[in-house]
Amino acid sequence: MNSFAYTRAADVMDAVRAIEADGAAKFIAGGTNLLDLIKENVERPPRVIDITHLPLGDIEPRPDGGWRLGALVSNTDVAYHEEVGRRYPILAKAILAGASPQLRNMATVGGNLLQRTRCPYFYDTATPCNKRQPETGCSAIGGFNRAHAILGTSEHCIATHPSDMCVALAALEAIVRVSGPTGERSIPFAELHRLPGDTPHIDTTLRRSELITAVDLPAEGFAAHHAYLKIRERASYAFALVSVAAALTIEDGTIVKARLALGGVAHKPWRDEQAEALLHGRAATSENYRAVAEALVRDARGYGGNDFKIELAKRAIVRALAEAVGEETPR
Numbered sequence: 001m002n003s004f005a006y007t008r009a010a011d012v013m014d015a016v017r018a019i020e021a022d023g024a025a026k027f028i029a030g031g032t033n034l035l036d037l038i039k040e041n042v043e044r045p046p047r048v049i050d051i052t053h054l055p056l057g058d059i060e061p062r063p064d065g066g067w068r069l070g071a072l073v074s075n076t077d078v079a080y081h082e083e084v085g086r087r088y089p090i091l092a093k094a095i096l097a098g099a100s101p102q103l104r105n106m107a108t109v110g111g112n113l114l115q116r117t118r119c120p121y122f123y124d125t126a127t128p129c130n131k132r133q134p135e136t137g138c139s140a141i142g143g144f145n146r147a148h149a150i151l152g153t154s155e156h157c158i159a160t161h162p163s164d165m166c167v168a169l170a171a172l173e174a175i176v177r178v179s180g181p182t183g184e185r186s187i188p189f190a191e192l193h194r195l196p197g198d199t200p201h202i203d204t205t206l207r208r209s210e211l212i213t214a215v216d217l218p219a220e221g222f223a224a225h226h227a228y229l230k231i232r233e234r235a236s237y238a239f240a241l242v243s244v245a246a247a248l249t250i251e252d253g254t255i256v257k258a259r260l261a262l263g264g265v266a267h268k269p270w271r272d273e274q275a276e277a278l279l280h281g282r283a284a285t286s287e288n289y290r291a292v293a294e295a296l297v298r299d300a301r302g303y304g305g306n307d308f309k310i311e312l313a314k315r316a317i318v319r320a321l322a323e324a325v326g327e328e329t330p331r
Helices: 012-021 034-039 075-079 082-087 089-096 101-106 109-114 165-172 273-279 286-296 308-325
Strands: 005-008 026-028 047-050 059-061 067-070 175-180 183-188 211-217 226-232 240-251 254-263
Touching (some): 012 026, 012 047, 012 175, 026 034, 067 082, 075 082, 075 089, 075 101, 082 089, 089 165, 089 226, 089 240, 109 165, 109 211, 165 240, 165 254, 240 308, 254 286, 254 308, 286 308
Parallel strands (some): 005 047, 026 047
Antiparallel strands (some): 059 067, 226 240, 240 254
16 A cells, blocks of 8 residues: 555645645545555555544435435435435435445445446556546456446446445435535536546546535435336345436326436436436336336447346336336336
């Protein structure tokens, strides 16, 4: 492991000032991703800034009827929080579908949002990787790519975003709160993560020296009609091949609102509001589920090893919608 300096931040602005003074430094909280990256020589920060003592560890109601998750709340505490479970069960289920209990105990809300890809070539410093070292090439294209992206890819990167929690937050349309040298701002969840384009090494739209302080959940949690479906190689502690967060509002058998977010298929949680709109005002039927599934993956592209994901994603969408409605899984 490379040596690095250590700083403990006293408050949010102290953390911001510390990282602004050293642009190569990294914030550390639970460390479930950063420490792995340091051990593998993927990340080599000259300084880590410990933010674990900042007052960002609460889950609290908001005046608009929603709830705020502090950036340092553990994934376990979110998943088992009574109000989160009651109002936002899709989020609790997504978190519990990810990682292991030990990792969930350490991982934080803010850290979950910022975790980097689990592409094996990204972790293997002996192979070219544009995400790790720009303009060196993408080894996954033409290589082992069973777990890689089918949507939103570029010639520079086909890695996927690994988070389960983020897929649910995308469907809920959460808001990310950040603090930086110029003050505080909010980022709609759909605008936080980036597609690879020609700069796959840039994961998010966070500005230099900004710190995530909270995630705000909206008042509407889709508790009545929701599903989180995760398809993976084994039953536990595995990243998604395809995951689907389905959130519906249904009145008199008609879908009046639909949100669908996909995981395991793109560089960020994948949504397509035009495709979702195909369900608005429609009956909850298998035919309509299949139509939206086709629309959601219409631009999908496989790279050999992951071609199967295109059909898998369609079937997963149909199954998740059926589960959200409360039907038996269609065949």
